[in-house]
Amino acid sequence: MVTHGNARLGFDASEREYCQRLQADPELDSLVTRGFRANVGPVNVTHARALRDEDGRFLGMVAIALDLEFFSQWLARVGTGRVDSLAIEDDQQMLLARYPPFPQAIGQLFDDPNMNDFFASDERFRVHPPARSPLDQKHRYWGTRKVEGTPYTIILGIDRANWLADWYRLAWLAVSGWTLIMVLGFIALRNYLRLLEGRSALQQQARTDPLTGIANRSYFTALAEREIARAQRTQGWIALLLLDVDRFKTINDTHGHHVGDRALKTFAACCSRVTRAEDVVGRWGGDEFVVLISQDQTAALGLAERLLKEIRTAKVLNDQGEPLSLNASIGLACSRADHSLDLEALLHQADLAMLKMKRSGRGRIGTPPASGADPAD
Numbered sequence: 406m407v408t409h410g411n412a413r414l415g416f417d418a419s420e421r422e423y424c425q426r427l428q429a430d431p432e433l434d435s436l437v438t439r440g441f442r443a444n445v446g447p448v449n450v451t452h453a454r455a456l457r458d459e460d461g462r463f464l465g466m467v468a469i470a471l472d473l474e475f476f477s478q479w480l481a482r483v484g485t486g487r488v489d490s491l492a493i494e495d496d497q498q499m500l501l502a503r504y505p506p507f508p509q510a511i512g513q514l515f516d517d518p519n520m521n522d523f524f525a526s527d528e529r530f531r532v533h534p535p536a537r538s539p540l541d542q543k544h545r546y547w548g549t550r551k552v553e554g555t556p557y558t559i560i561l562g563i564d565r566a567n568w569l570a571d572w573y574r575l576a577w578l579a580v581s582g583w584t585l586i587m588v589l590g591f592i593a594l595r596n597y598l599r600l601l602e603g604r605s606a607l608q609q610q611a612r613t614d615p616l617t618g619i620a621n622r623s624y625f626t627a628l629a630e631r632e633i634a635r636a637q638r639t640q641g642w643i644a645l646l647l648l649d650v651d652r653f654k655t656i657n658d659t660h661g662h663h664v665g666d667r668a669l670k671t672f673a674a675c676c677s678r679v680t681r682a683e684d685v686v687g688r689w690g691g692d693e694f695v696v697l698i699s700q701d702q703t704a705a706l707g708l709a710e711r712l713l714k715e716i717r718t719a720k721v722l723n724d725q726g727e728p729l730s731l732n733a734s735i736g737l738a739c740s741r742a743d744h745s746l747d748l749e750a751l752l753h754q755a756d757l758a759m760l761k762m763k764r765s766g767r768g769r770i771g772t773p774p775a776s777g778a779d780p781a782d
């Protein structure tokens with residue numbers, strides 16, 4: 406054998422295992438050896454290639470001994486990032502190279518119980534449960550892979566702490582992302598609720614008479630039309646009461662506008678107290694109030710009387726603490742609902758009846774001559 410480098414010239418390699426294997430197996434073109442420690446020098450591996458004639462007869466071989474420094478340098482290039490340890494061992498578990506470097510262990514034979522089973526098996530790769538490294542005693546997750554056509558196995562280790570740190574980081578990202586979504590959702594919901602509150606407050610304002618707090622004319626009209634439509638469907642009764650405060654101007658003129666306001670509030674409160682929840686009550690304008698009920702004339706007259714009683718006994722005080730007397734004239738219109746009935750017609754009839762009462766002395770309840778009552782009743 407002819408060699409270069411620092412090896413001996415004329416060295417006979419025919420006894421070497423790699424030479425014998427190449428001679429014995431005509432199918433085998435090349436092979437790499439496991440690691441071995443030469444008598445002198447570092448641990449190395451040999452890569453040998455057979456030279457054959459045309460008939461496949463073995464003529465000789467070329468062999469190169471690779472210093473393990475080569476493997477270590479290669480590992481140093483790839484062993485970065487999330488990998489914590491990278492090692493190459495041969496099939497006897499001799500450590501050929503390692504990253505991070507561990508020079509004192511190169512060439513050492515290991516008998517790692519966690520790996521023995523894998524090395525003895527035909528498996529090409531395996532993921533091992535976490536175990537301590539026999540080199541630095543660190544707890545790691547392990548992956549092993551045998552290199553095709555060679556006696557080498559690559560052993561990869563991921564530090565458990567790093568793995569957990571990664572896991573914690575991912576978990577933290579997930580939790581904080583989720584929290585952010587919840588907070589944003591909460592803010593959006595709160596803003597939406599505020600918007601709704603604002604809307605409903607505005608809606609309430611638009612429907613309510615600011616002085617008395619009962620329905621204003623437009624909201625009363627909407628509610629009354631709904632009731633009339635319902636009565637038309639069921640052929641039910643509808644009655645409208647138009648109430649006008651008697652001599653209200655005198656209250657204003659004698660005690661001041663603010664006392665007049667107080668009287669109007671009391672008047673509205675009387676209307677709300679006497680009527681039921683399903684009745685529609687509103688301020689028509691000035692000192693005029695309206696009540697719409699889904700009942701016949703008898704019931705409407707009874708309600709009008711109760712209203713007058715409540716109004717007459719209500720207490721309104723002037724600035725000197727003296728009670729004022731309140732009274733009202735009421736015009737009543739009533740009809741069994743058919744398709745010709747509308748709010749305007751009812752209002753007109755009630756107005757006529759009320760004006761008649763004003764002319765005939767006030768403080769009374771009037772019905773129009775043609776009340777629309779069903780002759781059958």
Ligand SMILES: Nc1nc2c(ncn2[C@@H]2O[C@H](COP(=O)(O)OP(=O)(O)OP(=O)(O)O)[C@@H](O)[C@H]2O)c(=O)[nH]1
Pocket residue numbers: 616649650651652653654655657661662663664665666669690691692763767
């Ligand atoms: N204080 C106050 N007065 C109002 C308000 N709206 C209208 N008025 C007054 O209410 C009075 C209505 O008077 P009228 O109904 O015409 O006459 P009256 O004195 O009640 O006489 P009769 O209806 O004939 O009994 C007017 O003087 C209006 O200025 C209000 O919101 N507050």
